[in-house]
Amino acid sequence: MKNNSNQTCELLEKLPGPSDPQSGITSSQHYMDNQLYTIPAIRRYEKMFGAGYVSTGGPITTKEFVDLLNLKPGQKVLDVGCGIGGGDFYMAKTFGVEVLGVDLSHNMVAIATERARAANLPSVRFEVCDATKGTFPENSFNVIYSKGVLMHIRDKLALMKRFHSWLKPGGQLLISDDCCGEKPWTPVFEAYVKRRGCYLCTPAQYGQLIQEAGFCNVRAEDRTAQFICLVQAELQQAEANKDQFIEELSEEDYLAMVNRWNEKLECSNSGDHRWGLFHATKN
Numbered sequence: 238m239k240n241n242s243n244q245t246c247e248l249l250e251k252l253p254g255p256s257d258p259q260s261g262i263t264s265s266q267h268y269m270d271n272q273l274y275t276i277p278a279i280r281r282y283e284k285m286f287g288a289g290y291v292s293t294g295g296p297i298t299t300k301e302f303v304d305l306l307n308l309k310p311g312q313k314v315l316d317v318g319c320g321i322g323g324g325d326f327y328m329a330k331t332f333g334v335e336v337l338g339v340d341l342s343h344n345m346v347a348i349a350t351e352r353a354r355a356a357n358l359p360s361v362r363f364e365v366c367d368a369t370k371g372t373f374p375e376n377s378f379n380v381i382y383s384k385g386v387l388m389h390i391r392d393k394l395a396l397m398k399r400f401h402s403w404l405k406p407g408g409q410l411l412i413s414d415d416c417c418g419e420k421p422w423t424p425v426f427e428a429y430v431k432r433r434g435c436y437l438c439t440p441a442q443y444g445q446l447i448q449e450a451g452f453c454n455v456r457a458e459d460r461t462a463q464f465i466c467l468v469q470a471e472l473q474q475a476e477a478n479k480d481q482f483i484e485e486l487s488e489e490d491y492l493a494m495v496n497r498w499n500e501k502l503e504c505s506n507s508g509d510h511r512w513g514l515f516h517a518t519k520n
């Protein structure tokens with residue numbers, strides 16, 4: 238899916254057989270589009286996180302984190318796991334950068350592409366791409382940005398090495414992601430990680446992986462306290478707007494989100510669910 242009006246490209250690919258016969262998941266892309274990020278699920282998350290966003294803090298944390306990058310007009314940014322593109326529109330409009338947003342999910346990219354077209358923003362493009370398989374020439378980007386994505390990636394080190402090669406010398410890597418505390422975890426968190434199929438590490442381990450991939454000036458911050466405040470605020474906002482939420486979506490959606498947010502609070506207060514912010518540069 239490219240950003241060319243009236244042009245449709247269809248790539249048909251024979252998928253491998255079910256990797257998990259019990260759940261019926263045939264591939265991670267199928268899992269994203271048909272289970273985790275269906276169109277109704279994306280609408281529910283967007284309602285909780287804010288227009289354009291599918292990750293913690295939505296526009297608030299995006300602005301805070303992007304400000305760390307000191308972006309300059311004309312710079313090239315790759316957003317890995319861009320979702321529905323809120324962060325990309327923000328960066329392009331505010332700083333005049335060129336953004337390529339890539340995401341494994343067709344659903345996410347379809348929504349993002351439609352919104353880019355409606356906003357008439359040619360400096361933002363979206364493509365369906367598995368970040369663990371797609372390729373870009375070496376030294377292509379000034380910034381690689383990724384928010385709430387790498388929890389889905391098993392081999393984070395291999396992906397960090399790819400990021401390192403795609404960045405220009407002096408380029409910056411900025412990641413925020415769900416992390417975990419040291420085991421043992423509570424049964425609630427164990428069940429959550431299993432259900433979502435996440436691959437989590439501690440903020441310190443995350444920082445070591447970035448260092449091992451060849452980055453320098455690595456800053457790895459445990460932002461769990463901020464995460465707890467954000468989750469509480471998102472929950473309170475949903476509860477305060479309950480009637481409107483139910484009118485626009487459904488009572489089932491509302492209850493699913495409230496239960497999920499309470500579970501996040503339980504797991505982050507127990508120290509199992511952590512949240513990290515990572516910033517590094519390429520020499």
Ligand SMILES: C[S@@+](CC[C@H](N)C(=O)[O-])C[C@H]1O[C@@H](n2cnc3c(N)ncnc32)[C@H](O)[C@@H]1O
Nearest residue numbers: 290291292318319320340341342367368384389
């Ligand atoms: C929680 S959403 C975050 C979206 C967006 N970054 C935001 O902050 O709103 C996680 C995104 O990662 C994408 N994703 C997961 N695995 C991926 C992969 N291997 N390559 C590219 N995107 C991936 C999912 O499809 C989903 O859109």
